[in-house]
Structure formats: C-alpha cells, structure tokens
Amino acid sequence: MSTKMRAVVLHADWDPKPEFKLGPKDIEGRQTYLGSKVWRNPRVTIEERDVPQAGPGEVVIEVKACGICGSDVHMAQPDEQGYILYPGLTGFPAVLGHEFSGVIVDAGPGAFDKRTNKPFKGGEAVCAEEMLWCGACQPCADGWPNHCERLDELGFNVDGAMAKYIKVPARVVWSLEPLREHYSDEEVFLLGSLVEPTSVAYNAVIERSGWGILGGIRPGDNVVICGGGPIGIAACAILKRQGAAKVILSEPEPSRAELGRKMGADYTINPLQEDFTERVLEITHGYGAALYLEATGLPTIVYPQIEKTIWEQKTLNARVMVVARADAKMPVTGEVLQVRRAQIIGAQGHSGHGTFPRVIESMAAGMNMLPMITKQITLDEVPENLVTLRTDRKECKITVRLDKE
Missing domain, CATH: 3.90.180.10 (Medium-chain alcohol dehydrogenases, catalytic domain)
Incomplete structure (x- = not known):
C-alpha cells in the first residue's frame, strides 16, 4: 500500500x-x-x-x-x-x-x-x-x-x-x-x-417523529416532504415503506420531483406554480398531514406555507420536523402551535437507536x-x-x- x-x-x-x-x-x-x-x-x-x-x-x-x-x-x-x-x-x-x-x-x-x-x-x-x-x-x-x-x-x-x-x-x-x-x-x-444520508432521513421521520408512539405519526397518516434533495427523496422511500397513506413531495425541480415519485411519493407539488396549502388540502380532502419534513434549508420561505396549512387542516397534532441546516430563523406563530396542538422538532444527524443497521437491512430487504x-x-x-x-x-x-x- x-x-x-x-x-x-x-x-x-x-x-x-x-x-x-x-x-x-x-x-x-x-x-x-x-x-x-x-x-x-x-x-x-x-x-x-x-x-x-x-x-x-x-x-x-x-x-x-x-x-x-x-x-x-x-x-x-x-x-x-x-x-x-x-x-x-x-x-x-x-x-x-x-x-x-x-x-x-x-x-x-x-x-x-x-x-x-x-x-x-x-x-x-x-x-x-x-x-x-x-x-x-x-x-x-x-x-x-x-x-x-x-x-x-x-x-x-x-x-x-x-x-x-x-x-x-x-x-x-x-x-x-x-x-x-x-x-x-x-x-x-x-x-x-x-446509508449515511438515508439514515439522516430515517432519524428525522422515524426516530424523532415518534413513529408508532402516542402523538407520533402512524401507518395511514399523510406526510408532506418539503425539498427533493437526497434527504427528502430518501424520506419518500422510508415513509412509504413504513405505511404512510399519502406521501406528498413539494419540489419545484421537475427531475427531482420525478425521482421522488419513483422513490415513493404519491403526489408532487411545484410550490412556485401552485398554492402549497390549497394543493395539500385538496390531495388530503382537507385533513392535511401529520408530519411536515423541512428539508429545503429555506425556513423563511417554506415554514409560513407549512404553518398556514396546519392552521387550516383538520388533523391536529401535526409535527414539523426540521432536518435541513440553515442560519436563518423560522418565523413562528405560537398561536398556531397552541390551537392546533402542533410541534416543531429538530433532527440532527443519524447516530443512535440503530439507524445504520436498520437502513442497511431495509436496503437488503428491497428498499433500493x-x-x-x-x-x-x-x-x-x-x-x-x-x-x-x-x-x-x-x-x-x-x-x-x-x-x-
């Protein structure tokens, strides 16, 4: 050597x-x-x-x-x-x-x-x-x-x-x-x-979101993923495999939106051409989502759209999972979180609770x-x-x- x-x-x-x-x-x-x-x-x-x-x-x-x-x-x-x-x-x-x-x-x-x-x-x-x-x-x-x-x-x-x-x-x-x-x-x-980027998505949407735990998302819930980068795309695959009813990807780049559909997204939204809130509520018949993944790194633009949707949707207890790193502050309205029983949760990295071996085994079992x-x-x-x-x-x-x- x-x-x-x-x-x-x-x-x-x-x-x-x-x-x-x-x-x-x-x-x-x-x-x-x-x-x-x-x-x-x-x-x-x-x-x-x-x-x-x-x-x-x-x-x-x-x-x-x-x-x-x-x-x-x-x-x-x-x-x-x-x-x-x-x-x-x-x-x-x-x-x-x-x-x-x-x-x-x-x-x-x-x-x-x-x-x-x-x-x-x-x-x-x-x-x-x-x-x-x-x-x-x-x-x-x-x-x-x-x-x-x-x-x-x-x-x-x-x-x-x-x-x-x-x-x-x-x-x-x-x-x-x-x-x-x-x-x-x-x-x-x-x-x-x-495995590493997929584990970052796994940690956010499974471990930190409390999948299957009281208050967390469960099979049959709707989820919205904001951002079709590698973490957002990996989240599409993980959430669909875990039983999410409707996986909605918000992504303006056509090639990434198409890849998201290939990897598990049921619907895609172009937030530059469509009203984000209207489209999410239309797809979900007014129920909205139990989980919103912020994977864009543009919280000042994306979070107000998420917050508006949480305010108008029927589903309570929504969780906003922040996985993208950004220097900007999120413009949060506390009243929305209080009235709608919603939460904002941060997710960092991947280690702990067996994310790596579970992702590897999921890949081995067919999550390509x-x-x-x-x-x-x-x-x-x-x-x-x-x-x-x-x-x-x-x-x-x-x-x-x-x-x-």
Missing part, C-alpha cells in the same frame, strides 16, 4: 464576525459549532496526504464510493461577505466527505466487527457513521450519541473520505454484508455510500436507493461539481467513485 494519497481538502480562514463569542466547545483558531459565523474565504484543493495508520480500536478503510452532500457544498460556498454558508460544527483544513463505503485494509487491536463480534481481519465491505461520538458524556449515556458533548464529524472537523483511505474508530463502522445477497459488488458499495445516484464523477472533478451544485438542482446525489481512480 502506498504511503501517499490524493485528497480533496477544504481550507478557510478563521475570521469571526464581530458579534461572535467563543462557545464552551469551540477551540480558538481551530473549530467552532457555528461555522457560518467564523470561517471565511473557503478554498478547495486536491493535495497529497499521508495514508493513515490504524491505532487501537481503529480501522483504515479503502474508500470505494463517497457522495457529495449539501453540507460539503455549503462549507465550500461563501456568502457575499466571504463567510461559509454551513452553520454547524467545522474545523479546517479538513478532507471533505462523509457519505462513504469501502473495504477494511488495516485494523488495530481491539477493532471489532459488531455483526460477528470478532476482530476485523481486513477485506470486509463496510460503511461508517460520520458522527464520531465519545460514548462517555451525558448525551451518549442517555442514548443520544448524535448530540455528543465531545462530538467530532468526519469531513467537517476531522479528515473525511474524499481520499483513497480513511481512518475511523471501529465503533462507528457497519458491515455491508447483508446487501451481498441481493446486489452486485459495485451496487453494494454505491448503496453503502447512501440506487436511483438517488444521478451522476458519478472522479476525485479530480469534485471541486467543479461543488461549484455547480450551488445553483444546479437537476442532480440528486453526485457520487465520487474512488474505486475507478
């Missing part, structure tokens, strides 16, 4: 806005939980890096496929003042990429496969969580590792997977072996790169997410595609094929 590899690296300048105050978990000059308030002048380069070596409890994975996430785009995208658009945990320079799959090529002592409860030997097809939780803080102890007090994130403040090799703790690695019974090797790795991948590129093409994705919404998921390098 070579000692050097090429990697897509994001650099930016630590230049906090005047109103920014260092938080208790921020590290001066190195990382912050409020990226859009601090990091300026993002620059993406392809450069040589050392191939990582596995230590105790760690594995090195040879990356086969890695998806480009909207977070990658927004970390590399400056606003008019030069600050990055991504509002979350960031620390640069860092190798980008957190939606990936590959093959284990090195395993340190104490690196165990959760599926077999035996040490990794090398050669296993795997994917990994991007949220590196500590397992020792209060949120981790309470079963919420995606809210870890010592959280690190692959591709955000720790080197990610847009490189030939990546080192990760074995505790966040999941076997892709269940997929081999139904898919080819190439499909296994492509699907493996979709491969149509989400609409374009495949090489490592050298990543920088230009990060720029293209700022404005071009025709593609759903662009995947970097490192096995073709």
